[in-house]
Amino acid sequence: MTKNQKATMAHGDLMAIYEALDRVQAIIEFNLDGTIVSANQNFLDIFGYELDEVVGQHHRMFCEESYASSKAYAEFWKKLGRGESDAAEFKRLGKDGKEIWLQASYNPVLDAEGNPVRVIKFATDVTKDKLQIAEYEGMVRAINRAQAVIEFEMDGTVITANDQFLRIFGYRLEDIVGKHHRIFCDPGYAESQEYRRFWEKLGRGEYESDEFRRINRDGGEVWLQASYNPILDLDGRPRKIVKFASDITTEVQKRSLALLEMSTPVTKIWDGVLFAPIVGIVDSKRSVDIMNKALSSIADTRATTLLLDIGGVAIVDTAVANHLIKIAKAAVLMGCRTIISGISPAIAQTIAELGIDLGAIKTTSTIEAALRESITKSGS
Numbered sequence: 001m002t003k004n005q006k007a008t009m010a011h012g013d014l015m016a017i018y019e020a021l022d023r024v025q026a027i028i029e030f031n032l033d034g035t036i037v038s039a040n041q042n043f044l045d046i047f048g049y050e051l052d053e054v055v056g057q058h059h060r061m062f063c064e065e066s067y068a069s070s071k072a073y074a075e076f077w078k079k080l081g082r083g084e085s086d087a088a089e090f091k092r093l094g095k096d097g098k099e100i101w102l103q104a105s106y107n108p109v110l111d112a113e114g115n116p117v118r119v120i121k122f123a124t125d126v127t128k129d130k131l132q133i134a135e136y137e138g139m140v141r142a143i144n145r146a147q148a149v150i151e152f153e154m155d156g157t158v159i160t161a162n163d164q165f166l167r168i169f170g171y172r173l174e175d176i177v178g179k180h181h182r183i184f185c186d187p188g189y190a191e192s193q194e195y196r197r198f199w200e201k202l203g204r205g206e207y208e209s210d211e212f213r214r215i216n217r218d219g220g221e222v223w224l225q226a227s228y229n230p231i232l233d234l235d236g237r238p239r240k241i242v243k244f245a246s247d248i249t250t251e252v253q254k255r256s257l258a259l260l261e262m263s264t265p266v267t268k269i270w271d272g273v274l275f276a277p278i279v280g281i282v283d284s285k286r287s288v289d290i291m292n293k294a295l296s297s298i299a300d301t302r303a304t305t306l307l308l309d310i311g312g313v314a315i316v317d318t319a320v321a322n323h324l325i326k327i328a329k330a331a332v333l334m335g336c337r338t339i340i341s342g343i344s345p346a347i348a349q350t351i352a353e354l355g356i357d358l359g360a361i362k363t364t365s366t367i368e369a370a371l372r373e374s375i376t377k378s379g380s
Helices: 005-026 043-046 071-081 127-146 161-169 193-203 250-263 286-301 320-333 345-354 367-379
Strands: 026-030 036-039 085-093 099-108 118-126 148-152 158-161 208-215 219-230 236-247 267-270 275-281 303-311 338-343
Touching: 005 036, 005 193, 026 043, 036 250, 043 118, 071 085, 071 099, 099 127, 099 161, 099 275, 148 161, 161 219, 161 236, 193 208, 193 236, 193 345, 219 250, 275 286, 286 320, 303 367, 320 338, 320 345
Parallel strands: 275 303, 303 338
Antiparallel strands: 026 036, 026 118, 085 099, 099 118, 148 158, 148 236, 208 219, 219 236, 267 275
16 A cells, blocks of 8 residues: 555545544534634534534634633633633533533644644533533522531431531531431431431432431430431442431420420229320320329229220330330339230330330220220239
8 A cells, every 4th residue: 555545545534533523513613813714514403503604703702701701711821822722611502692601622623734624513401401400509508508418428327417407416527527417316326227228228229208306416305307318329238328408496395395385194994994095296294294193103002903094195216115115114013904905016126126024014006995995904
C-alpha cells in the first residue's frame, strides 16, 4: 500500500467518524473570533434556527447579554484562540429565548504547523436532565427547611444531619457524625431484638414509617413522626438510609396528659373479680396512677382476681412492658391473681426478649378468654 493510499484511507476513516458524530451530536463551527461558519441540523433543531440565520453571526447570540459582555466570556475566546479546548456544561439561549443546557466541548482545529485556525463544538442537549435535577434539588431544599433530616450508612452509622435535626436533639454535627443511631435510643431498646429487626428490615430495602420515641443529648424524651427511607443504587441495592422527621413531642405529651387526666376505670364485674381496660399510651406517671387505683380497689373489694386488658395500648416497647408487669406484680403481692389480656404476637415477643419472669401472672390473647378464666376461677 502506497503512502497516498494510506493517506486516502485515513482521510476516509476520519470522514466516517465525523459523519457518525454528525448523526448523533449537535455540531457547530466558528472562526477564532467566534463568528459562526456552519452548524449541523441537530444543532439548529435544538436552538430553533435555520442555517442562514446563524452563519456569519457571533457566538454571543446564544448567550445571555450579561455573560456575553463579561470578562469571563472574553477570556473564554482568548483561551480557544490559544489552542486550548474547553469542556463543561454550558447554559445557552435558543431562538425564543428559552434556556438550553449543553454538555459540550469547544475544540480548536490546528493547521499543519499546529496553529489554531477555527473552533468546532460538539454538544449534547442535557436541558431536560438539568431541569429535573434542579427540580429535585429544589424539593430537597424545601424538605430541609421544613423537616428534620438525617442520613445513615446501612449499618446505622450517621453520615450527616441538617440543622433542624440537630436543633431538636441538641447536638452539633461533629458530635454525631460517625456515631451509631443507637445514641438517640433508650439503652434497653437499642439492645433489643426489636431494634436489630428494625435495621435488618431497612437493610432489605424496606422503609419504616411510624411515631418513634427517641432520646436527646440531655436524656430527655423526643417523639418523632418519621420515615426511614432506603436509598437504592442503580442496581436496586440499598446504599444508605435517609430519615425525614417532624417533632411531635408536644403533641404526644398533650395526648399523654389527656390520658392521665382520663381516669382508668377499675370495675367490679363479678364477685371477687376486677376489670381494668388500659387504653392509649402508658408512661411512668400513668402506670403509677393505674397501679394506685388497682391496689386501692383490691383492698376495698377484697378482690381475688384482677383482669388487665392491654388490647388498646398504643405502643408496647421495653419501657411500657416493664410498667405493665409492675402493675400486675403489685396486685399479686396483695394476694390478687392477675390476668393480662390483649397479648398480641408483637407484645409477647417483646416480653420474651426482655426475659421477664411472669411468675403467677396469667396471660391471654383475648378479653373473652380472660373473662372465662377469671369467672371460672372465682366461682370454683
